[in-house]
């Protein structure tokens with residue numbers, strides 16, 4: 001009995017809830033998933049190979065940390081999205097499965113490890129994202145730039161897409177990342193402005209719009225991209241307004257996907273948007289002038305990012321031909 005109790009104490013001491021900041025929230029039971037949300041189980045050899053490359057280089061991926069539903073499909077093709085600057089975030093967004101807390105110090109070897117893993121994955125296009133690092137003076141801007149430079153050096157033909165935090169109250173951080181010349185600069189709005197206080201409380205909608213606009217001002221040749229989730233309780237007109245705001249900031253590529261609830265303590269899924277509605281949103285977005293739109297229940301910022309980048313380049317070339 002004593003041994004059993006001792007064991008129990010150890011278990012209680014070492015099991016930290018993943019989201020202590022959300023423990024007080026009431027449970028929000030998830031409605032049953034419709035048939036169109038079903039995904040492939042992660043069992044392939046490609047999946048195992050991708051997992052090994054990540055582990056061997058001590059790297060995190062947003063595919064795992066965010067519990068992405070596409071991981072079986074993507075990792076089979078060695079499409080993984082690096083999550084740099086640790087796996088602990090300084091924000092606590094109501095939709096996100098990444099851990100919240102005080103992150104560890106940056107790993108100066110991380111840029112080299114990301115570059116090495118990129119070479120091993122052998123991809124033509126790679127996506128790098130990060131946790132929010134409000135604890136760092138530059139929000140991690142210089143580290144992002146170092147990762148971009150390391151990938152360029154090791155894999156000169158690989159195109160690079162970054163999905164950055166908002167660098168709120170980090171003057172100069174954005175400029176450092178843009179100066180490192182990623183091919184695509186992505187920053188997700190995530191939702192409509194009326195839901196920011198509940199869904200993305202640490203962020204400011206117009207700051208995020210301005211960030212994207214600023215990228216284009218600094219480097220008009222850089223592709224810009226942003227995404228939102230639907231099913232969080234937004235109104236259709238608000239989604240159309242977000243499209244207009246993004247076009248005002250000259251954003252090229254819009255992604256729209258279904259929000260899925262990571263745990264009962266996260267924001268509720270208010271509804272599952274039907275595939276036809278996603279297609280309708282894509283048609284409207286194209287009519288508003290986006291060069292490229294990905295809109296479907298399982299669309300995520302980095303899903304099919306390589307193929308979509310090729311289409312994005314082709315769309316720009318066709319427009320200015």
Ligand code: SF4
Pocket residue numbers: 062063064068069070071072074075079080081300301302303304
């Ligand atoms: S969609 Fe993006 S985050 Fe999800 S598994 Fe694919 S690469 Fe990873």
